[in-house]
Amino acid sequence: MLREIEKRQDRTRRKIVRISEQIPMVGTRAFGIVDMGTNVIELRPTSLCPLSCIFCSVNAGPRSRVRWAEYIVDPDILIEAVREVVHYKNCKRVEIHIDGMGEPGTYPYLVELVQGVREIENVQVISMQTRLVTFNERKLAELAEAGVDRFNVSVDAVDPGRARYLSGTEWYNIGRVIELVRFVVESTRSDVIFTPVWVPGINDEEMPRIIELAKSLKIGKKWPPVLIQKYVPHRHGRKVPTREMSWNEFFRRLRELEKVYNIKLVPSIEDFNIHKERSLPIVYRRGEVVKVRIVERGIFVNEYLAVPLKLSGSTVHDRVITVIASSKLEDLLIGQRVRVRIVENRNNIYIAEPLDF
Ligand code: SF4
Structure with missing residues (x-):
């Protein structure tokens, strides 16, 4: 398959x-x-x-x-x-x-x-x-x-x-x-x-x-x-x-x-036993500048995956960042170290824009 x-x-x-x-x-x-x-x-x-x-x-x-x-x-x-x-x-x-x-x-x-x-x-x-x-x-x-x-x-x-x-x-x-x-x-x-x-x-x-x-x-x-x-x-x-x-x-x-x-279609959170628990820490704030290496394509066209140069080795503290840049820059960008600015952070999902291009 x-x-x-x-x-x-x-x-x-x-x-x-x-x-x-x-x-x-x-x-x-x-x-x-x-x-x-x-x-x-x-x-x-x-x-x-x-x-x-x-x-x-x-x-x-x-x-x-x-x-x-x-x-x-x-x-x-x-x-x-x-x-x-x-x-x-x-x-x-x-x-x-x-x-x-x-x-x-x-x-x-x-x-x-x-x-x-x-x-x-x-x-x-x-x-x-x-x-x-x-x-x-x-x-x-x-x-x-x-x-x-x-x-x-x-x-x-x-x-x-x-x-x-x-x-x-x-x-x-x-x-x-x-x-x-x-x-x-x-x-x-x-x-x-x-x-x-x-x-x-x-x-x-x-x-x-x-x-x-x-x-x-x-x-x-x-x-x-x-x-x-x-x-x-x-x-x-x-x-x-x-x-x-x-x-x-x-x-x-x-x-x-x-x-x-005669059926329940609007469940309560108790039905699925969902409750608040400690969130993973927010690592970067909006506007923050991070030094990263662009490592791969992101999922959508004009997106790239980037990994911060400083990592702790822990899932709790390390984040992958999606960088928005033209797909035409692929050959130039992948493998490069660049500075990016975080433009969005929702539920620890990070979107950034490059500063050096
Ligand atoms: S909704 Fe999207 S991800 Fe889910 S099966 Fe359909 S095409 Fe695949």
Whole structure:
């Protein structure tokens, strides 16, 4: 599967970058660890995806025209990074949520990653966001055995044609996805919940069908079975020409569906046991100038990955920085030491502009 995706990515002239230990695991959304200051740690092993969903907020997959790099992270580096962050947070009930700017199922070392993370003290839950399309029954049984507690399965339509259309992929087969969900629920220790994206005007009539499917499959034994996401257009994401729902309208319609189908669709944070925990330290402030080495392409065209010249060797304190500069400067920039100014820092995700070019 990985080789097939690599071939497809080649055709779009994207570079697949293997992330080694020289690059910090915190600082970008494209790979590594994202910390939102709670007991849930997001783990992002790869940005590869075989689908091209028409609403994809991160513009992944073969049809993307705005990405020029994809990443695969060495599993040992990720496991060690998680160990450090869990230790730093010093809380008892950590959830590791494997997701990313791609489909985690494309990651070739997924079972090893789950096994490694499972052994870390205080990791209570391992969950994974997936569309299941890269898995078969054997792989799902291995992942369940390795320690996945919950698969958050993105199912956006039950009707096969509508599901194919939303996935932007001719070969997408919702029937097979449902078969795999049934297998997980009936034959493994893992739970499943559905996490559809509601794109108004495109899959309105599919939401009731997804709820009914969830009920008939008896998913969501420990968690609310359906967690509907609101379609929100993003800066780099693929846009659907539709009217965006306001948050008020979204929640009102969820409450209406709750009444009709006698199901909880607006979960409380207690349902998923999410609570505030110690955040990783903010290392750079906006406006701060940092000396870095540009090491690789960033995920989107006109972005580069940069590593500060001064590193501590600790995941808790080291950051990778995304530097915005023209893709035409690639040959000149990669490998260079430059000064950059931090222009954005949200949740320890750093964006900078170069000062020396
Ligand atoms: S929404 Fe998920 S599965 Fe679909 S293209 Fe984006 S990353 Fe891939």
